[in-house]
Amino acid sequence: MLEPLAKQSRLPMPNFARTAILLAGLTGLFLAVGYLLGGPAGMGLALVFALGMNAFAWWNSDRMLLSMYGAEEADERREPELHAMVRRLSKRAELPMPRVYIVRNDQPNAFATGRNPENAAVAATTGLLQTLSPKEVEGVMAHELAHVKNRDTLIMTITATVAGAVSMLANFGLFFGGGRNSPLGFAGALLVAILAPMAAMLVQMAISRAREYEADRLGAEICGDPLALASALERLERGAARIDNHAAERNPATAHMFIVNPLHAHKADKLFSTHPSTANRVRALRDMARAPRPRPAGRPGGAPTGASWMQGPRRKGPWA
Numbered sequence: 502m503l504e505p506l507a508k509q510s511r512l513p514m515p516n517f518a519r520t521a522i523l524l525a526g527l528t529g530l531f532l533a534v535g536y537l538l539g540g541p542a543g544m545g546l547a548l549v550f551a552l553g554m555n556a557f558a559w560w561n562s563d564r565m566l567l568s569m570y571g572a573e574e575a576d577e578r579r580e581p582e583l584h585a586m587v588r589r590l591s592k593r594a595e596l597p598m599p600r601v602y603i604v605r606n607d608q609p610n611a612f613a614t615g616r617n618p619e620n621a622a623v624a625a626t627t628g629l630l631q632t633l634s635p636k637e638v639e640g641v642m643a644h645e646l647a648h649v650k651n652r653d654t655l656i657m658t659i660t661a662t663v664a665g666a667v668s669m670l671a672n673f674g675l676f677f678g679g680g681r682n683s684p685l686g687f688a689g690a691l692l693v694a695i696l697a698p699m700a701a702m703l704v705q706m707a708i709s710r711a712r713e714y715e716a717d718r719l720g721a722e723i724c725g726d727p728l729a730l731a732s733a734l735e736r737l738e739r740g741a742a743r744i745d746n747h748a749a750e751r752n753p754a755t756a757h758m759f760i761v762n763p764l765h766a767h768k769a770d771k772l773f774s775t776h777p778s779t780a781n782r783v784r785a786l787r788d789m790a791r792a793p794r795p796r797p798a799g800r801p802g803g804a805p806t807g808a809s810w811m812q813g814p815r816r817k818g819p820w821a
Contacts, residue, residue, distance in 0.1 A: 530667060562658040563616065563622060566755060567614065570624070571604065573603050582635075583630070586639055587599065587601055587642055587646075590723055590724060594646050594723045596618050596650055597618055599613075599618075599621040599623050599646070600622040601623060601624075602623070604626045606628055606748070608744040608763060609626060609631075609741070610626050610628070611629055611641050611644075611760050612624055612645065612758040613646070613653075615649065615655075616654070623649070625638070628744065629641065632740055633733055633736060637730075637732055637736065638733070640724050640731075640732075641730070641737070641760060643720040644716050644760055647717075647720040648712070651712070651715060654758075657712060660708050661755075667697050710777040713777055717730065721786055727787065728786070728790045734760070734782055735783060749763035761779065
């Protein structure tokens with residue numbers, strides 16, 4: 502039986518600080534673009550615009566994402582095995598039970614959404630449930646719950662919103678007279694309009710990649726099996742490379758929400774990928790599996806508690 506995750510598994514401070522600095526830099530970039538395109542009035546307008554977009558994203562991003570991918574809520578009666586798995590992992594992670602959704606898509610993938618753990622949802626594609634073993638599905642669901650526990654769903658929603666707003670503001674300011682009020686003149690405003698969206702995209706990718714590594718680490722702790730998650734990532738990447746996700750191709754700004762890049766099928770330039778290299782993620786998880794495990798206090802022989810470290814026959818599931 503899985504035991505509650507130790508308190509020390511919370512988000513490491515250096516990683517949190519790095520993400521906070523990147524978010525602050527992205528916000529500063531947004532305000533700077535407003536100033537450079539429209540002067541003090543432009544910066545004030547940018548601030549109001551950013552607050553409004555983030556407030557909208559806070560309340561509506563989960564519903565919009567689930568609707569965008571045609572996600573269907575899977576109640577406990579329809580998906581008892583999946584519900585039992587997510588409930589067990591949620592208890593292990595000390596999280597409220599999230600809503601569980603199924604996305605009818607042949608590409609194996611998954612994502613989490615929601616503004617906080619109390620309003621979270623996890624979604625798996627039918628391709629994932631049909632392709633992966635029960636232990637691999639468990640690793641993927643643990644990864645998504647790690648995003649919920651670390652509040653990455655909110656962080657990444659805000660990041661995508663602000664990055665998108667930078668591009669919108671740059672285009673708006675350039676085409677509607679921002680160059681006249683810009684301290685840099687029209688030529689400077691044109692340069693800002695070109696470079697600012699690229700800078701915002703690079704910051705967004707840096708935040709997204711950092712959050713994926715952290716979710717892998719914490720997800721492996723939640724499920725107790727780094728190797729199962731590593732195997733799942735390899736199989737998911739191969740599946741994404743072979744099978745198109747047309748909904749994701751129509752909405753590339755949401756690609757960072759998935760456990761692996763859903764845009765692989767169309768050979769997107771990896772320089773601009775929102776996900777770190779799968780090979781690097783797998784290597785980190787295998788290193789984690791090889792690391793010495795602490796012996797829990799009060800247990801004969803210090804038997805580890807993770808699901809994959811328990812002896813006995815492999816548990817059957819609906820996706821075997």
